[in-house]
């Protein structure tokens with residue numbers, strides 16, 4: 001399924017369910033629902049989330065900066081020979097890596113930074129960094145499209161934000177799970193519980209094909225109806241309350 005459909009369905013449905021469960025729909029919950037609806041495809045080098053987080057221009061800058069990094073490592077790193085030469089050589093090689101490899105490398109470095117520097121702020125950051133590294137190195141529709149990844153992401157959000165309420169981890173967990181459910185509609189399906197070979201696959205559509213577009217449109221339409229029903233009623237309730245307050 002395409003990223004846009006994942007985003008609309010995942011965010012729309014999870015926020016509707018969040019509201020129906022009686023939890024407040026906070027700005028943080030909206031943001032996390034949006035990210036979580038796209039997160040499973042972080043292992044795909046052309047996914048929306050990846051290209052938005054690391055746009056081409058930033059990648060170019062990163063590539064050129066590698067030359068400076070190489071020089072700095074060579075002359076200033078407090079390392080014994082030959083390790084600074086090795087590191088400098090790695091930085092130079094990174095300059096010429098294809099875009100996809102560079103993107104993955106950048107995510108791994110961000111993950112490492114989160115593990116090393118984030119630990120100080122919250123012990124859960126270590127888990128976040130590990131998840132980021134594993135997710136971005138995994139083959140497409142591999143580990144990120146499993147029950148384990150859904151559980152790990154939900155647990156991470158719970159650990160990081162649970163003390164401030166339940167909206168964020170519920171919205172994020174739902175949006176992530178919805179991405180997997182949507183992908184199970186495709187011909188390829190998903191393998192949610194490896195090493196079990198069992199596939200969740202309804203084969204209603206092929207991504208990019210006509211059948212795929214139709215199913216995506218139906219999904220987006222149903223999401224819009226659910227969203228309008230849940231939040232339309234809330235809006236009317238709210239307007240009525242304001243009106244009553246103003247008129248009393």
Ligand SMILES: [Zn+2]
Pocket residue numbers: 040041145179183
């Ligand atoms: Zn996917």
